[in-house]
Amino acid sequence: MKDWVAGSNSSRPDLTDGETSEGWYEKLYHMLLGNIPFSLLLVDRSLCIVSANRNFLVKGQRTEINTIGAAVSEVFPDVVLSFTQLESKIRNVFDSGFPLPGEQMTYRAPGIATRVYYYSVIPVRLGEMVEHVMLVMDDITEKVQLIEKARMVERHLATVVESANDLMVSTNGKGSIVSWNRSAERISGYQANQVRGRLLADLCEGGHREDMKAMIRRLVEGSAVQFQEICLVSNTGSLIPVDWSCSPILDDTGKVSGVVAVGRDLTERRAFEQHIFQSEKLAALGVMAGGIAHELRNPLAVSFSAAQFLLKPSEDFLFQRECVNKIIDGIQRSSLIIENLLRFARPSPGDRVGALDLVVLATDTVGVLSPQARLQKIKVQEKYPGAPVMVSGNTNLLQQVLMNLILNACQFMSEGGEVIVEVRCEAGSALIQVSDTGCGVSPANLRRVFDPFFTTRPIGKGTGLGLSICHTIVKQHGGEIELESEEGKGSTFSVRLPLLQV
Amino acid sequence: MTEGLHVLVVDDEPDVCWVLEVLLRNNGFTVVTMASGGAALNWLNSATCGLILVDAKLGDIEGVELARRIRIDTACTAPVILVSGYFYKDDSVVQNSLNNGTIAAFVTKPFRHEEILNAINAVLSVKH
Numbered sequence: 001m002k003d004w005v006a007g008s009n010s011s012r013p014d015l016t017d018g019e020t021s022e023g024w025y026e027k028l029y030h031m032l033l034g035n036i037p038f039s040l041l042l043v044d045r046s047l048c049i050v051s052a053n054r055n056f057l058v059k060g061q062r063t064e065i066n067t068i069g070a071a072v073s074e075v076f077p078d079v080v081l082s083f084t085q086l087e088s089k090i091r092n093v094f095d096s097g098f099p100l101p102g103e104q105m106t107y108r109a110p111g112i113a114t115r116v117y118y119y120s121v122i123p124v125r126l127g128e129m130v131e132h133v134m135l136v137m138d139d140i141t142e143k144v145q146l147i148e149k150a151r152m153v154e155r156h157l158a159t160v161v162e163s164a165n166d167l168m169v170s171t172n173g174k175g176s177i178v179s180w181n182r183s184a185e186r187i188s189g190y191q192a193n194q195v196r197g198r199l200l201a202d203l204c205e206g207g208h209r210e211d212m213k214a215m216i217r218r219l220v221e222g223s224a225v226q227f228q229e230i231c232l233v234s235n236t237g238s239l240i241p242v243d244w245s246c247s248p249i250l251d252d253t254g255k256v257s258g259v260v261a262v263g264r265d266l267t268e269r270r271a272f273e274q275h276i277f278q279s280e281k282l283a284a285l286g287v288m289a290g291g292i293a294h295e296l297r298n299p300l301a302v303s304f305s306a307a308q309f310l311l312k313p314s315e316d317f318l319f320q321r322e323c324v325n326k327i328i329d330g331i332q333r334s335s336l337i338i339e340n341l342l343r344f345a346r347p348s349p350g351d352r353v354g355a356l357d358l359v360v361l362a363t364d365t366v367g368v369l370s371p372q373a374r375l376q377k378i379k380v381q382e383k384y385p386g387a388p389v390m391v392s393g394n395t396n397l398l399q400q401v402l403m404n405l406i407l408n409a410c411q412f413m414s415e416g417g418e419v420i421v422e423v424r425c426e427a428g429s430a431l432i433q434v435s436d437t438g439c440g441v442s443p444a445n446l447r448r449v450f451d452p453f454f455t456t457r458p459i460g461k462g463t464g465l466g467l468s469i470c471h472t473i474v475k476q477h478g479g480e481i482e483l484e485s486e487e488g489k490g491s492t493f494s495v496r497l498p499l500l501q502v
Numbered sequence: 503m504t505e506g507l508h509v510l511v512v513d514d515e516p517d518v519c520w521v522l523e524v525l526l527r528n529n530g531f532t533v534v535t536m537a538s539g540g541a542a543l544n545w546l547n548s549a550t551c552g553l554i555l556v557d558a559k560l561g562d563i564e565g566v567e568l569a570r571r572i573r574i575d576t577a578c579t580a581p582v583i584l585v586s587g588y589f590y591k592d593d594s595v596v597q598n599s600l601n602n603g604t605i606a607a608f609v610t611k612p613f614r615h616e617e618i619l620n621a622i623n624a625v626l627s628v629k630h
Contacts, residue, residue, distance in 0.1 A: 290588060294559055297587025298515045301612035305521040308615050319524075326517060375559050375588070 039137035045094055047072045047087060050132060061112055077109045093121045093133045116141045167242065167263035170249065173256060175199050175216040187265050189235030200261065205231035205239055219248045220256045241266040273472060280465050281400055284407055291372030296337050303330030340368050355500055356395050357388040358423045358430055365402045366421055377416030384423050390500040391430045397473045404466040405434040405493050412438030430499045435492040441485040449483055508551040511535045512542045514561045522555060525615055539563035546576040553622065558586030566595060569604045581625045587611035
C-alpha cells in the first residue's frame with residue numbers, strides 16, 4: 001500500500017501542519033471509498049452499519065446520521081430484505097468466513113428510481129476473527145437495460161426471420177446449417193432440428209450441390225456472388241426451385257464466420273410462367289393460323305378436284321390413277337401439316353428436361369413456321385452442321401424460344417426478306433442464331449428488347465412478351481441470349497446453351 | 503363462246519396448276535400455267551390471253567398486286583379471277599379489289615368445279 005502511494009506524490013492530499021502520516025492514510029482511505037463507483041457498507045456482527053461511502057448515501061438518498069449505527073433492517077427496504085434474504089446471507093459470511101459470490105438485487109424504495117445492483121458480501125478479518133463484513137454493491141441498472149435492449153432487438157430480428165415468407169438459412173463457414181427459419185421448415189418439410197449441422201449443399205438437388213458449395217466457398221473467401229437458382233429437395237423428394245441470395249456473416253474482426261442464405265420459393269412463379277408461356281405460344285399459333293390454313297387448303301383443293309374428276313365416267317385409266325395418287329398425296333400432305341401443328345401446340349410438362357438435338361429441334365420448328373414465312377415472302381435459310389448438337393433442356397420450351405425469334409424476325413420484315421436459322425457448336429457452347437434482313441433495332445431500344453411488355457409495334461399487334469419469355473427460358477436453361485443489331489440492316493439473336501457432353 | 507380461249511393460270515403450287523389445267527382443258531379452253539408473278543408478267547409481254555386465274559399468295563408477289571401490275575405493265579385487258587385458300591370472300595382486300603375492278607371474281611380453295619366454271623362464265627359474259 002505504501003509503495004503504491006509513494007509513486008504518486010503529486011496526488012497526495014494536502015496535509016495540514018502537524019498532521020500525522022497515519023491521519024493522512026485515513027484521509028486517503030476515505031477519499032478512495034468516497035469516490036469509488038460502488039456502494040460500500042461496512043457491517044458489524046450485530047448487523048449494524050459501521051460505515052457507508054458517499055456513493056451508497058447518494059444512491060439511497062440517505063444521510064450519514066440515519067445510516068451509520070442503524071441496523072441493516074432499517075437501512076434497506078423490507079421488500080429488498082425479504083427478497084434477497086440479505087440479513088441471513090450476511091450472518092452466513094460471519095459464520096463461515098467465506099465471501100458470498102455476486103448476486104443480483106433490485107433496489108426499490110419509495111421516492112427513488114428502481115436500480116439494479118450486483119452485490120457481494122466480503123468478510124473483513126482482523127487476525128483470525130471476522131469482525132466486519134463489507135457489502136459491495138455495483139450499480140448495473142444501465143447494463144441490465146442494455147442487455148434487455150439487446151434481447152429485444154434479438155427477439156425483433158428473430159420474429160422478422162421467423163415470419164419472413166422467404167427461406168432464411170444461416171450456415172457456418174463450412175456450410176453447415178446453423179439456423180433454419182419457419183418458411184424453410186414449411187417449404188422443405190424439414191424441421192430446424194432435423195437439418196441443423198447438416199451441409200446446406202446436401203439438401204440441394206444432386207446436380208447443383210457443387211454450385212451451392214462453390215457459392216459458400218466464394219463468400220467465405222470474400223468474393224461477391226450473384227443470385228443463383230438451385231433446387232432444394234424436400235422431405236418427400238420433390239424438387240423446389242429456389243432463387244438464392246447469399247451474403248457473408250462477418251465477425252468483429254471482419255472475418256467471414258458464416259453465410260446467410262435467403263431463398264425465394266419459385267414454385268408459384270414457375271407455374272405462372274408455364275401458364276404465360278403456353279398462352280403466348282397459342283397466341284403465336286394464332287398468328288400462324290393464316291399460313292397454316294393456306295398451306296392446308298392447297299392439298300385439300302387438289303384432292304377435292306381430283307375426286308370430282310373421278311366422278312365423271314372416263315375410259316382413261318391412266319388419268320384415273322393420276323387422280324387417285326393426287327388424292328392420296330393431298331391427304332398425306334394435309335395430315336403432315338396437322339401433325340406438325342399438334343406436336344407444336346401440345347403443352348409438355350414444363351419440368352421435363354432431357355437430352356435433345358438442337359438440329360432436330362430447329363428443323364421441326366422451321367417446318368411449322370415456314371408456311372407463315374412464305375406467305376410474307378420471307379425465305380428461311382437453314383444452316384446446320386452434319387452432326388447433332390446436343391443440349392440438356394425442355395424441347396417444348398426451347399422450341400418456343402426459336403419460334404418467338406423467327407416470328408419476331410418475320411414481324412420486322414413487312415416487305416419480305418430472309419431469315420437465317422443457324423445451329424452450331426462454338427467455344428464449348430451450343431449456339432442458335434436467328435438473323436434477319438429487317439429494319440433492325442435502334443441503339444436506344446437494344447437494352448430493352450428483353451423487357452416484358454416492351455414492343456415497338458402498335459397495340460394489338462404483339463404482346464411484347466415474346467422476347468422476354470425467350471430470355472426467361474434461356475436463363476432457366478443456364479444459357480445466354482443476346483442481340484446484335486444495326487438499324488436498317490437487320491438483327492441477329494444469339495442463344496448460347498451449355499453443350500451436353502456425350 | 504369460250505371455245506379455244508386462252509387462259510393463263512398463275513399458281514406456285516404445281517398440283518393446283520394441274521387441277522385447273524385439266525378442268526379448263528376438259529371444258530374447251532387452252533391453258534398456259536405459270537408458277538410465279540414475274541414469269542406471268544414476262545409471258546404477257548409477248549403473248550395474249552382472254553382470262554387469267556391468279557393465286558392470292560404467290561412466292562414473289564401478292565395475287566391482287568399481280569392483277570394491278572398486269573394492267574399497268576402489260577397491254578393485257580383480260581379479266582382476272584382470284585383463286586385463293588387464304589382469303590375469304592368478305593375480306594376487305596377481296597371486296598376492295600372487286601369494287602375497284604382489279605379482279606373480276608373471287609373463288610375460294612377448295613372449290614367445286616361448277617363454282618369456278620360458273621365464275622368464269624359470268625366474268626366472260628360480262629366482258630363480251
